[in-house]
Structures are given as structure tokens and as C-alpha cells.
Amino acid sequence: MGVRVRIASGGVSDVGRVRTNNEDCYKIVERLNLFVLSDGMGGEVHGEIASAMAVETVVKHCLDAETNPAAQVIGAVQPYWSARTKHLATAVHLANRTIFKAAEKNPDHRGMGATLTAAWIDGAKLSIAHVGDSRAYLLRSGSLLQLTRDHSLVAEQVRRGILTAAEAEESTMQSVLLRALGAQAAIEVDAEEHTLFPRDVLLLCSDGLTRMVTEPEIAGTLQAETDPTRAAEKLVALANERGGPDNITALTVRLEKDSKGWFSWLRRGTHKNLGSNGSAGGN
Amino acid sequence: MPKLSLMFENKIMKEVPVGSRPITIGRSPDNDLPVDNLAVSNHHAKVYFEAGRMVIEDLDSLNGTFVNDLRVERATLHDGDNIHIGKHKIKVDTGGDAPVPWDSGRKTAAPRIDETMVLDTKERRQMLQQAAAMGESMQFASARMKVPTLVVLGGQTDQKEYVLTNKLTVIGKSAMATVRLKGWFKPQMAAQINQRDDGYYLGPGDKVPNINGTPISGPVRLNDGDLVEVSGVRLNFIFRE
Numbered sequence A: 001m002g003v004r005v006r007i008a009s010g011g012v013s014d015v016g017r018v019r020t021n022n023e024d025c026y027k028i029v030e031r032l033n034l035f036v037l038s039d040g041m042g043g044e045v046h047g048e049i050a051s052a053m054a055v056e057t058v059v060k061h062c063l064d065a066e067t068n069p070a071a072q073v074i075g076a077v078q079p080y081w082s083a084r085t086k087h088l089a090t091a092v093h094l095a096n097r098t099i100f101k102a103a104e105k106n107p108d109h110r111g112m113g114a115t116l117t118a119a120w121i122d123g124a125k126l127s128i129a130h131v132g133d134s135r136a137y138l139l140r141s142g143s144l145l146q147l148t149r150d151h152s153l154v155a156e157q158v159r160r161g162i163l164t165a166a167e168a169e170e171s172t173m174q175s176v177l178l179r180a181l182g183a184q185a186a187i188e189v190d191a192e193e194h195t196l197f198p199r200d201v202l203l204l205c206s207d208g209l210t211r212m213v214t215e216p217e218i219a220g221t222l223q224a225e226t227d228p229t230r231a232a233e234k235l236v237a238l239a240n241e242r243g244g245p246d247n248i249t250a251l252t253v254r255l256e257k258d259s260k261g262w263f264s265w266l267r268r269g270t271h272k273n274l275g276s277n278g279s280a281g282g283n
Numbered sequence B: 001m002p003k004l005s006l007m008f009e010n011k012i013m014k015e016v017p018v019g020s021r022p023i024t025i026g027r028s029p030d031n032d033l034p035v036d037n038l039a040v041s042n043h044h045a046k047v048y049f050e051a052g053r054m055v056i057e058d059l060d061s062l063n064g065t066f067v068n069d070l071r072v073e074r075a076t077l078h079d080g081d082n083i084h085i086g087k088h089k090i091k092v093d094t095g096g097d098a099p100v101p102w103d104s105g106r107k108t109a110a111p112r113i114d115e116t117m118v119l120d121t122k123e124r125r126q127m128l129q130q131a132a133a134m135g136e137s138m139q140f141a142s143a144r145m146k147v148p149t150l151v152v153l154g155g156q157t158d159q160k161e162y163v164l165t166n167k168l169t170v171i172g173k174s175a176m177a178t179v180r181l182k183g184w185f186k187p188q189m190a191a192q193i194n195q196r197d198d199g200y201y202l203g204p205g206d207k208v209p210n211i212n213g214t215p216i217s218g219p220v221r222l223n224d225g226d227l228v229e230v231s232g233v234r235l236n237f238i239f240r241e
Helices: A045-069 A083-105 A153-159 A165-170 A213-226 A228-241 A263-269 A270-281 B119-140
Strands: A007-014 A024-029 A034-041 A116-122 A125-131 A135-140 A141-144 A189-195 A203-204 A247-256 B003-008 B010-017 B023-024 B045-050 B051-058 B065-067 B070-072 B074-077 B082-085 B088-093 B147-154 B162-164 B168-172 B192-198 B199-204 B229-231 B231-239
Touching: A007 A024, A007 A034, A007 A228, A024 A045, A034 A045, A034 A203, A034 A247, A045 A083, A045 A116, A083 A116, A083 A125, A083 A189, A116 A135, A116 A247, A135 A213, A141 A213, A141 A263, A141 B192, A153 A165, A165 B010, A189 B168, A203 A213, A213 A228, A213 A270, A228 A247, A228 B162, B051 B065, B070 B074
Parallel strands: none
Antiparallel strands: A007 A247, A024 A034, A034 A116, A116 A125, A125 A189, A135 A141, A135 A203, A203 A247, B003 B010, B003 B088, B023 B045, B045 B051, B051 B074, B065 B070, B065 B082, B082 B088, B147 B162, B147 B231, B168 B192, B192 B199, B229 B231
16 A cells, blocks of 8 residues: 555576486566466476476466456365465466376376465565475564465474474474375365565575575575575575585565665665664655 | 483473483584584584593584583583583483483484375375374363454554454554554554464564563564563553453
């Protein structure tokens, strides 16, 4: 309402230091402010195929829905969701069907699957949809918050109080997912909406990042590096420094208040002490 | 059984029993007690028994090993000693009847799974049932419906009371804020309250809020009855039954 924001985004996907193929995949659709990330699984090239299929299907459906307000909505939806949130959740259901059917048709493709985390920004409204253990984080005034809940066995165990967070990091079961695209004909998709504020930073990432880099390090990097592509590069580099055992993908989105003069840039660079200045100018 | 407890903010993050084998401490995950912090060396220190005494030995770490705030190369440990490594504290327990932590036997029992996999529904149900059985006693006792609420005790806001229904709550002058501050010179986003898996956390915005009279230095978990003050507004955080 009255607050104009400028959105800058950038992403990096890296094979890591151990694997020979990259099963991660992401896409930024600037025109829609749509951000999609997927981490594939399955032997040989099937993980790559699955994640590419997932991202493509989601992007295609969202593009279609933009021009066709009557686009179909599938899966469970909340009545209060915006049309975009409904379309985004639908897109994830469609991606699941696409991968499941592909795997069914071709016995070689059995076990093929993918995670999916997508964010769609419309003004101040953020729609998030996800399945699997790729995460969405929000950095707001220095506080980093995980918006998604991992659909993994260890995350579920932590939520139920069986494992501590520290034990979960040690667990040999970290790769066991409870939900992924392509595993079943129909799945549950988590979707939610949030209100965004100027200076918020959104991060979508695969588990190749979050298993090697701690949340304080992620928060620090996102605060220190204001260029979205460079921030993603730094995060990926950090995971690689620690051995890069898995593919690593990071996609960052920054919301900047539409600046009205050169010194609003100066303000933005300042920290805590001068923080209140940033809000003195009206919108 | 003697043990070491890795503490963070007065909470036990991990416990390891100290037996006949030396316990290694460090950042690398192959340590018996891994401490994930950049200030900790890959193989930072080890703890072992020698002639019936528990001994700590620094493994030429970059930032040093401290016992009760004294830097040590090698030292005998006593019950209740505090080891400081990086920003972490490790409590020393040289005796007592501490139960062997639940995960001690797991490492060898479970095969290493490197490839991501999805549990099929049957396996998944079994594992979750097992998980639920173990977690039940701790988890579900406190699972009664409680509604987090902010009651305005003082200052100008657009409502007298706010039920926190969203994961993200902003206190500020912004039209998009949940708790809208009125009046001159109020910041757009004064502070924030975010729901995490284990509760509601108060964090700074453009201002640093106080909890019960003390300014916070980072996100702090709110307890029933806490008093939050920011930008001239006083709020009481409570859980309504």
C-alpha cells in the first residue's frame, strides 16, 4: 500500500566438489517475479531430468495462469489464498503428476523424483509453495527465518522432539525425504502467503547449501553482500570450501525501497545505529 | 557415567559419554563432539582418561582451549569445569549416572545414506510411528490449543489486542504492519515477532525492543507474560487458552 519496491534477484547453481552431474535446477522469471528451485533425485541422469521437468512445469503453468485467470486449480486450497498462491500450488501439483507419469511410462525412470520450492512476489504479497527439503528463508532486519518446513525424516523427528537440532545435523538419515515430487500420483503441497517489507531478502536454496553452511553464516552473507548474484555466489563458495559433497543452488531476491535520490543509497548502507533514518522518509 | 555436554545459551545441544576411548572435539564432522563454528579448528582438542583422571589436551588449535577461562595446553578436568572452545561452552561431568545418549549406538547401526531417497508410504508410516512413540511423552502433553496474543498496555496502536495468526508479525507504522503504531516519528518496522518451530521469537526491526526491561541482542523466544517495549509502545505477550 503505497510502498513501491524494486526487486533484484540472482542465482547460482553449482555441481559441488564431489559429484559429476548437477541435479539441481532453478529459474528466475523476472517478468512475473517468479522464482523456482528444484533438487532432483534418481540414478544416472534421472535426477537432472526430474528437476528440469519440475521447474519447467511450474514456470509454464504460472505463465499460463497470468494470461488465463480461469486456469484450473487443483489440490487442497485455502479459501483466503490469493489467485497467485492457488496457481502456484496447482503448478506444483502438476509438476508432481508430470514426473510421476514420466516415471511410470519408463521403467528406467523409477525412483525419479525432485524437491520443489517456489516463490511468487506480487507487490508486497509473497506466495510460497514447496515439497521436499529445499528451503526458503527470509532475512528481515538481521533475523533469518526459515519459511518452509523440510519434508524430511530428521526434520520431522526434530519437530516431534525426538532429535535435537544438533543431533539432526549429525544424522545419517538426512537424505530421507517424506515427501517429494514424482513419488506418488498425488501429494500434499505446502503453500502459504506472507507480506513483504522493503529491505527484505528472500533466499531459496537446495540442501547442498544448508547442510554445509549454518544459518548465522547465511544471515551474515546476505547482510554483507547486497548484490543478489554475488551473495548467491558467496554462499555456494562457502559450501564448496567445506567440501561441497552435494550440488549447491542458491537464489536470492532483494526488495529495495524505490529510491528517490542518491542519499537513500547511503542510508541503506548504514546499520543499526542509523537504522531509524531509513524510515524517516515517507512513502 | 562421565560425560561432556555441549551447551549453547544454557541449553544442552549434545552430550557425549567419556569412556576408554579419547573424545575428539572440533569443527570437522568426524569428531566425537563436532562443534560447528568457524572459530573452532577442525581437530581442536581431545579429552581422555589417564590414570583415573579426565584430561583435556589442545591439539594446536588456532584459537585455543580454555578451562574455566584459563587457556590450557593440557589440563586435568574436574567435575563442573567449563571448557570454552570458540563461542561454545562444554560442561564437564566426571561421574554420576548419566544415561548413555540415545544416539550413541545409532551411528554404527544405520547405514550411511548419501543419495536422497523418498520413503514409500509403508516405510514412512512405520518410521513415523516409531518416532511418534518416542516423542509422545515430551511433545503432546503441552499441545493444548494456546493462542499467542499481544495485549497493548500503553502507547498508540490501531487495536487494543492482537492475536498472532501469522508466522510473521511486524510492529511498526507501515500500513502493512500487523501491530500498527500511530504518531509522529514512528519507524515503519520497529520490531518483528516470528513463529519458529519451537515458539515465537521477538527480533529487532529499525529499533531494538526491550523484553522485561532489557534490550535484546538478537531474536529472543517470548515466554508467556513477557513485557515487550518498543517505540513508546508496551505490549504484553500472553498465551490465551
